[in-house]
Amino acid sequence: MLKKEEKLVFELSVPGRSTNLLPKCDVDEAEITDMIPDDFLREDETCLPELSEVDVVRHFTHLSQKNYGVDSGFYPLGSCTMKYNPKINEEVSKLDGFLKVHPYQLEETVQGCLELLYKTDKFLSEITGMDGFSLQPAAGAHGEMAGLMIIKAFHEKNGDNKRTKIIVPDSAHGTNPASAATVGFDVVEVKSDERGGIDIDALKELMSEEIAGLMLTNPNTLGLFDENIDLIAKIVHDAGGLLYYDGANANAIMGISRPGDMGFDVVHLNLHKTFSTPHGGGGPGSGPVGVKKQLVPFLPKPVVEYDNGKYYFDYDRPLSIGRVKSFYGNFSVIVKAYAYIRTLGADGLRKVSEAAVLNANYIKEKLKEYFHLPYDRTCMHEVVFSGQWQKEYGVSTLDIAKRLLDFGYHPPTIYFPLIVKEAFMVEPTETESKETLDEFINVMIKIAGEAENEPEMLLNAPQNTPVLRLDEARAARKPVLKYERGL
Amino acid sequence: MKVLEELKYSKEHEWVKIDGNKAYIGITDHAQHSLGDIVFVEIPEVGTELNKGDVLGVVESVKAASDVYTPVSGKIIEVNEDLTDSPENINEDPYGSWIAVIEISDMSETEELMDANDYERFCQEEE
Known part of the structure; x- marks a missing residue:
């Protein structure tokens, strides 16, 4: 079929x-x-x-x-955390009290919903070491935008109007510079050092009174933890800047380390990655943004507060950047994330991250003999290989990815991060068994052998799919987006 | 990888053809090859003043989007509109497909650029 x-x-x-x-x-x-x-x-x-x-x-x-989704098979799409979505989350989000409410209902008739929002804020704050969250942003990049608006509002409040620049590492997700530009900042790039972390000397040189902040993913997009984070935080703070934590890779650190303790001032989390809510097909997503105490007044409004036995929406927040989403965010997604947190508890969340890191390192060790590993050190929840060895045989990372389709796998992320040539980034997530990982590893080893001995198997892949190799360049240059009779 | 003797080159893989005080700027064969099939080119506006190192345009391939930086300062006096409809021209003829022409404001900047031999060596070292 x-x-x-x-x-x-x-x-x-x-x-x-x-x-x-x-x-x-x-x-x-x-x-x-x-x-x-x-x-x-x-x-x-x-x-x-x-x-x-x-x-x-x-x-x-x-x-x-x-x-093809996580319910059909292994989905090692690096940086996307395509973990299994537990069905109990869906059950819980469909309870009448969550499903059949209206956003214009009186507060006293939706106390349970408000309690859930309030407690999710507290849980996420505890997990990340922050002092308060807004659950409004509907996606990761939306969270970035809200977070950067908060940073901007903070500097403006202090009359610090010279701070017009945001520093972004060369390994960053493309959304980071895009979000900074959207909010009206100029983007300055800082390069990575040979271990894959931020180049400290280059960072020092960039710091000035024009820098509003630094955006950092830690672990970064190479799947590596930046061990200099204390020093980085000090350098940025000493120069009057703030630190933004891109939570795209938070699946590696839950219960182990907290962005708030590392020195970050603002974070966003992707509930559709780390907290197991559906991801593909539009999700919808949810990208809560959390901040340290001095920034709490700037959070989007309303936030849910609790006083005298009653939960209520607090609109009286004069410094707030305002609303960033209609009503209160993607509520049913927040319910699913809440269910996930409550199901696992603190110990469970820590085990999630431990297993995610273990799985990625298992794949790294098993495959590093067959594929070039540009940064050979203990990785976190994902590992970045390079298809450079296979280039010798005339095949590229794209061909390796296409060949994986023949074996029924969703390929890993390819050609990202940009600082690794022929990159492919594997993120197994914690929900995969050793058997599943071994099967994937064996297929990758088989493909490495084919690349050397029968490269045409890769160059002509895929063969087991409804359509064969597509002309991606022509599809992008001259797309046919609608049916026309007789065409 | 093709390199033309008569051109100058930048470390960001742009080529420059100097004609009096005008500089034709494009991306090298090496650059188009590592980007892969180019599907979109964002060209700058005529009249824009740029400093050396500023973003001149963007080339987007099926793999990634990359900024093109101007290796010399000056004012943009002409742009290659054809690239909007036919971005593939850069893949097919990188040295024939200039992106923009700049009126050079500081001729001394052209002396910092690499010649063909140096550029070839630079690419080998980068590999």
């Missing part, structure tokens, strides 16, 4: 075929031309597909079977 190419619903259409079994019309029929002015009448045919019910059901079932 996977292999068969599915026709478009328009191509399955047969004129006159329909699923409608309507009762006889019991009012007088009138011509549409008598009721609607000519100007508004359609001149062409509607071009809607005509199919029987079973054809429609099969068509969409086939499409759903071609989808």
Whole structure:
């Protein structure tokens, strides 16, 4: 079924075929031309597909079977934390008290929902070492934007208007410079040293009274923990800047180290990564932003407060950057993350991170003989290899990724981070068993052998998919985005 | 990797063709090769004043988006509009596909650029 190419619903259409079994019309029929002015009448045919019910059901079932997600198999897409989404989260989020509420209901009728928001704020604060969270941002980059707006508002409040620049490492996620630019900062890049961390001398040189802050992912996109974080925090703080923690890789540190203790002033978390809420297909996501005490007044409003046995929305926050999302964020996603935290507890969350790090290091050790490992040191929750050895045989990392499709895997992230040539980044997550990891490792070893002995197996991959190698350049240059009859 | 004798080169893999006080700027064969198929080019606006090292444009391939930096300071006097519709020109003919022409404000900056031999050696060292 996977292999068969599915026709478009328009191509399955047969004129006159329909699923409608309507009762006889019991009012007088009138011509549409008598009721609607000519100007508004359609001149062409509607071009809607005509199919029987079973054809429609099969068509969409086939499409759903071609989808690949964490429920269908191993999904080692580095930097994305494609962990399993426990079904109990879904059950909990569908409880009537969460599902059938309206955002305009009176506070006293939704005390349970407010309590959940309040407690999630406290849990996330405890996990990250921060003093308060806003659960409004709807995605990681949205959290970045809110966090940077807070940094900007803080400096402006202090009359510190010269701080117009944000420092971002050369290994950063592309969203970091993009978010900084969106908020109106100029972006300055700091390079990495040979161990994959921030180059301390380069950072010192960049610091000035124009620097509003530094954005850092720790562990970074190489899957490496920056051991100099204390020093980095000191350098930035001494120069009057703030530290922003990109929580994309927080799955490596839960219960072990906290951004707040490392010296970060602002963090965002991705509930759809670290806290097991659905990720692909639009999620929807959730990117809460948390801050240290001095920045709490700037958080988006409203925040949920508790006083005298009652939870309530606090709108009286004059320094707030304002709302960043309609209502209170993606509420049902927050419910799922809350369920995850409560299911695992503090010890469980620590074990999540330990297993995520162990799994990545297991893959690293098993594969480093077969694929170049540019930074050969203990990694965190993900490991970055390079396909450079395979280049000798005329195959690239893209070909390795395409060949993985033939074995039924979602390929890892490729060509990122940009500072590693022919990079591929593997993030197994904690929810995969040793058996699953071993199967993947064996396939990767097989592919390394093919690259050397029968490179055409990679160059012609994939062969087991509904469509073969796609012309990605042409798809990007001249995309065909809609069906046209006779095309 | 192709290198042309008559051009100058930057460490960021731009090439410069100097014609009087005008500089034609594009990206090298090495650069287009490591980027892969280019699918989009963002060209600058005529009249923009740039300092050496400022972002001149962006080239986006199926792998990544990269900034193109100007190796010389000056004012943009002409841009290659063809690249908007045909970004693949850079892959097919990197040295024929200049991105912009700059009126050089400080000729001494051109002396810091590499010649063909130096650039070739620079690329080998970077590998």
